[in-house]
Amino acid sequence: MPPPRPFTLTPEQADPSEVLRRHKGQGAVERRYGDFKGPLAVTPVFVQDNRRVAALVAVICLALLLFCLIERQVRRALGGDQKMHGLYPGNQKVRPTGKMILYHLSDLRLRVTSATAPPVIAITRGIQLHLLDLLGLEPTHPRWPET
Numbered sequence: 001m002p003p004p005r006p007f008t009l010t011p012e013q014a015d016p017s018e019v020l021r022r023h024k025g026q027g028a029v030e031r032r033y034g035d036f037k038g039p040l041a042v043t044p045v046f047v048q049d050n051r052r053v054a055a056l057v058a059v060i061c062l063a064l065l066l067f068c069l070i071e072r073q074v075r076r077a078l079g080g081d082q083k084m085h086g087l088y089p090g091n092q093k094v095r096p097t098g099k100m101i102l103y104h105l106s107d108l109r110l111r112v113t114s115a116t117a118p119p120v121i122a123i124t125r126g127i128q129l130h131l132l133d134l135l136g137l138e139p140t141h142p143r144w145p146e147t
Contacts, residue, residue: 070135071098077134086127101131 047053074096075082083093087100109122121139132139
C-alpha cells in the first residue's frame with residue numbers, strides 16, 4: 001500500500017480537530033487561486049518551448065505575489081478591522097482587495113513636464129492619495145531614474 005499523500009488523512013488521523021486544523025485558512029488559498037485565474041489572467045499565449053512556458057508561469061506567479069503583497073500592505077496599514085471607506089459606490093466600509101486597490105490606482109498618470117523638472121503624479125481622486133499613503137509611497141516625489 002503506498003504511503004498516504006501529505007494532505008490525505010487516514011481514518012485514525014481524521015478526528016474533527018485535525019480536519020479543522022488542516023483546512024483552516026482554505027478560503028484564503030481558494031481566493032488566491034481565483035486571483036490567479038481572474039484579475040491576473042491574460043489572453044491566450046501560445047508558447048512551444050518548455051523554458052518559455054516555465055518563464056511565463058514564473059512571471060504570472062510574480063505578478064500574483066505583488067498583487068498579494070499590495071493587498072497585505074494596505075490592510076496592515078489600516079490596522080484594526082482593516083476596513084476603509086471609498087472603494088465601492090455607497091461609501092460602505094469594506095476590507096480592500098488587491099483587485100479594488102489596483103482598480104483605483106489604474107487611473108494614476110505620471111506627468112513629465114520638462115527634462116529638468118521632476119515628474120508629477122496626477123491624482124484625480126482622494127482615494128488614490130489615501131491608497132498611496134497606505135502603501136507608503138510619496139506621490140509628490142516619484143522616483144525618477146538618475147541619468
